Amino acid sequence: MTLEHDNQGAVLTLNDFLPYRLVALADLVSKVAARIYAERFELTRPEWRIIASLSDLGPVSATEICAHSTQDKMTVSRAVASLEARGLLRRYDAPHDRRNKILELTPQGQAIYRKIVPLILAREAFLLESFTPEERTTLARLLEALTARARELEQLG
Amino acid sequence: MTLEHDNQGAVLTLNDFLPYRLVALADLVSKVAARIYAERFELTRPEWRIIASLSDLGPVSATEICAHSTQDKMTVSRAVASLEARGLLRRYDAPHDRRNKILELTPQGQAIYRKIVPLILAREAFLLESFTPEERTTLARLLEALTARARELEQLG
DNA sequence: TAATATTAGTCACTATTGATACTAACTGGT
DNA sequence: ACCAGTTAGTATCAATAGTGACTAATATTA
Numbered sequence: 001m002t003l004e005h006d007n008q009g010a011v012l013t014l015n016d017f018l019p020y021r022l023v024a025l026a027d028l029v030s031k032v033a034a035r036i037y038a039e040r041f042e043l044t045r046p047e048w049r050i051i052a053s054l055s056d057l058g059p060v061s062a063t064e065i066c067a068h069s070t071q072d073k074m075t076v077s078r079a080v081a082s083l084e085a086r087g088l089l090r091r092y093d094a095p096h097d098r099r100n101k102i103l104e105l106t107p108q109g110q111a112i113y114r115k116i117v118p119l120i121l122a123r124e125a126f127l128l129e130s131f132t133p134e135e136r137t138t139l140a141r142l143l144e145a146l147t148a149r150a151r152e153l154e155q156l157g
Numbered sequence: 158m159t160l161e162h163d164n165q166g167a168v169l170t171l172n173d174f175l176p177y178r179l180v181a182l183a184d185l186v187s188k189v190a191a192r193i194y195a196e197r198f199e200l201t202r203p204e205w206r207i208i209a210s211l212s213d214l215g216p217v218s219a220t221e222i223c224a225h226s227t228q229d230k231m232t233v234s235r236a237v238a239s240l241e242a243r244g245l246l247r248r249y250d251a252p253h254d255r256r257n258k259i260l261e262l263t264p265q266g267q268a269i270y271r272k273i274v275p276l277i278l279a280r281e282a283f284l285l286e287s288f289t290p291e292e293r294t295t296l297a298r299l300l301e302a303l304t305a306r307a308r309e310l311e312q313l314g
Numbered sequence: 315t316a317a318t319a320t321t322a323g324t325c326a327c328t329a330t331t332g333a334t335a336c337t338a339a340c341t342g343g344t
Numbered sequence: 345a346c347c348a349g350t351t352a353g354t355a356t357c358a359a360t361a362g363t364g365a366c367t368a369a370t371a372t373t374a
Contacts, residue, residue: 026182229362255368
């Protein structure tokens with residue numbers, strides 16, 4: 001099957017259409033998660049992702065955060081400025097490249113992370129509660145395969 | 158497991174965290190799809206969803222579009238205005254409720270839909286190409302179950 | 315049948331996002 | 345050492361999305 005085929009008269013039912021279902025589900029899940037970090041901790045999604053990334057990676061540059069959290073560099077730049085102003089992270093010059101600022105969570109930033117994580121993990125657990133271990137593995141595998149495939153598609157144009 | 162439990166010291170790895178994976182995948186898939194309706198047909202995502210919804214449902218009110226396409230009513234209002242200005246849909250008063258405007262694709266709107274659908278379906282097919290029929294069914298079922306679960310979670314707060 | 319509440323859709327305002335371009339710092343080839 | 349090319353991060357401006365108030369129409373209920 002080519003990407004430019006001419007399957008005239010084809011019909012698309014929005015609710016049976018995978019990309020739509022995926023985006024709708026992601027929006028919903030995203031909204032539920034945001035209720036924690038936004039309403040309870042006054043963090044935006046980019047801010048929360050930066051905190052999570054720094055916990056994952058340790059002190060790294062903004063560019064590494066971008067890659068790890070799939071966010072635009074401008075988005076990260078803004079969120080970092082805000083987190084720094086609130087004392088949740090600090091920045092210092094990288095030893096051998098002064099363009100590069102290394103980011104690091106402050107103890108306050110780490111404390112917020114430790115408060116958020118159990119709440120967020122409880123939501124994830126609730127979502128997966130009705131699945132068997134095999135189903136969870138399958139889900140992860142299928143999403144992974146779709147992601148790989150979507151990356152290919154992105155390259156193709 | 159409660160949603161307010163105190164699993165202190167828990168760790169969250171962003172890339173193993175289902176909500177993050179879902180959102181990242183949805184963003185990617187969304188971006189690929191947008192290349193078709195945005196770049197080739199100059200439609201925004203809300204506009205495209207309205208066209209798809211009207212094709213699914215036939216002539217309906219804006220409110221029904223909102224529900225069917227999971228979009229905010231303001232988003233739909235704006236996109237409808239734009240589509241009407243471009244002659245892709247028309248509006249007329251509902252017979253028994255004059256608050257209500259019924260929306261309907263014009264022949265031009267239908268023509269655009271018919272051009273987009275095969276292209277979009279080809280992308281979806283590419284994404285699913287490496288899956289067996291069983292895997293596709295499983296994927297749909299798992300996403301459906303997750304959606305139901307996320308709706309519950311949304312209610313709980 | 316008034317009085318009240320609800321609903322559809324839009325307006326106006328604000329906040330967020332995204333694209334482009336810029337500055338400063340580094341790299342590599344000659 | 346010098347110049348072109350690249351990279352990190354930020355500024356700026358335009359487009360987009362989200363919120364609450366608002367208008368008009370309908371529904372509800374006393």
